[in-house]
Amino acid sequence: MKVFVSRRIPGEVIRFMEQYGLEVTCNDSDERMQQNDLIEACKKADILFNVGSADLDARFMESCQHLKGIVLTSVGYDHIDLNSATYYGIPVSNTPDVLSKSTADTAFLLMLATSRKAFYQARQIEKGAWKNNGFLDELGIEINGKTLGIYGLGRIGLELAKMAKDAFGMKIIYNNRSRNMEAEQLLNARYVDFGELLSQSDVLSVHSNLTPETQYRFNRDSFRKMKKTSIFINTARGKIHHEPDLINALKEGEIWGAGLDVTDPEPMLPDNPLLQMSNVCVLPHIGSATIETRMAMANVAAHNIIAVFRGEKMPQIVNKEVYDEVRPGKI
Ligand SMILES: NC(=O)C1=CN([C@@H]2O[C@H](COP(=O)(O)OP(=O)(O)OC[C@H]3O[C@@H](n4cnc5c(N)ncnc54)[C@H](O)[C@@H]3O)[C@@H](O)[C@H]2O)C=CC1
Numbered sequence: 001m002k003v004f005v006s007r008r009i010p011g012e013v014i015r016f017m018e019q020y021g022l023e024v025t026c027n028d029s030d031e032r033m034q035q036n037d038l039i040e041a042c043k044k045a046d047i048l049f050n051v052g053s054a055d056l057d058a059r060f061m062e063s064c065q066h067l068k069g070i071v072l073t074s075v076g077y078d079h080i081d082l083n084s085a086t087y088y089g090i091p092v093s094n095t096p097d098v099l100s101k102s103t104a105d106t107a108f109l110l111m112l113a114t115s116r117k118a119f120y121q122a123r124q125i126e127k128g129a130w131k132n133n134g135f136l137d138e139l140g141i142e143i144n145g146k147t148l149g150i151y152g153l154g155r156i157g158l159e160l161a162k163m164a165k166d167a168f169g170m171k172i173i174y175n176n177r178s179r180n181m182e183a184e185q186l187l188n189a190r191y192v193d194f195g196e197l198l199s200q201s202d203v204l205s206v207h208s209n210l211t212p213e214t215q216y217r218f219n220r221d222s223f224r225k226m227k228k229t230s231i232f233i234n235t236a237r238g239k240i241h242h243e244p245d246l247i248n249a250l251k252e253g254e255i256w257g258a259g260l261d262v263t264d265p266e267p268m269l270p271d272n273p274l275l276q277m278s279n280v281c282v283l284p285h286i287g288s289a290t291i292e293t294r295m296a297m298a299n300v301a302a303h304n305i306i307a308v309f310r311g312e313k314m315p316q317i318v319n320k321e322v323y324d325e326v327r328p329g330k331i
């Protein structure tokens with residue numbers, strides 16, 4: 001069986017797959033492949049190891065319907081046309097759990113950095129503008145003991161809630177598709193409706209997946225309902241907030257600050273006004289970018305490939321209907 005890997009991954013993971021007799025070809029580059037090149041490369045492959053979230057749309061699935069599996073190196077799969085993959089009978093897997101802590105760390109980093117205007121202050125030094133700030137210049141806000149509101153209390157949201165409570169004694173409120181009893185018992189977290197999440201959070205951190213329902217959930221109306229002293233954090237997907245509305249809310253002082261690991265579009269353009277604001281910290285989607293997590297993600301993906309090779313179900317399947325006896329599309 002032939003595997004095509006779309007970007008550079010650790011050599012150990014390639015050797016691990018080769019031990020099973022898989023023939024692995026790797027695009028030896030860190031650049032994202034264009035879809036036409038990916039389609040061309042997949043013509044000679046049985047399985048795609050899709051590194052770094054290249055968008056795979058209906059055209060890709062139609063052109064590559066011979067694939068026996070697509071493994072993603074992300075937990076989010078909003079960039080994949082899953083219905084199409086299912087239609088053509090292609091199982092797709094993701095990488096849940098192994099990246100939850102590092103992504104929650106990133107949200108925590110942004111919470112602290114934004115609350116102390118850390119990126120802005122560092123930029124002043126780089127510009128040669130180190131100055132003794134006045135007693136009341138560019139002050140931060142403390143997050144110790146404040147209320148953290150979490151939108152989407154799943155795996156990553158829960159890790160952040162634990163850290164915020166343990167390290168900073170923060171009170172946790174959350175809004176989710178359903179109640180999270182583990183968080184309620186462990187952290188005394190309180191389930192609230194969306195309106196209360198907006199009005200009560202001192203820091204509001206987004207951890208839901210991107211769906212038609214969550215797209216632009218944070219918009220003009222929602223920012224207006226937040227505290228003027230609040231900080232908005234998004235490490236989930238850039239389309240969950242409406243960026244022009246966020247810029248306005250910050251300019252108008254409807255919220256106090258924002259920390260983003262995800263933007264819309266990505267990459268963010270260098271002339272984006274958010275990058276000039278003292279109360280905003282932006283990172284280039286590095287949530288899972290640690291040595292340990294990337295290794296773990298690559299290993300999870302490789303194990304899903306081995307499962308396909310052995311004719312077993314992928315352990316981290318996201319379109320499990322593909323294994324149903326009767327499913328839409330080709331049988
Ligand atoms: N910045 C980065 O590098 C990373 C970003 N992510 C993003 O984080 C997201 C979450 O990952 P996990 O925690 O593993 O997923 P998860 O599935 O464990 O948690 C998502 C939560 O969002 C909730 N949710 C979904 N729709 C909702 C709605 N309309 N209203 C309220 N809650 C809603 C779900 O009930 C669930 O509890 C991923 O889908 C991905 O987009 C994940 C990893 C790294």
Ligand SMILES: O=C(O)C(=O)CO
Nearest residue numbers: 073074075076099288
């Ligand atoms: O896993 C994800 O969904 C990411 O965004 C990157 O790790």
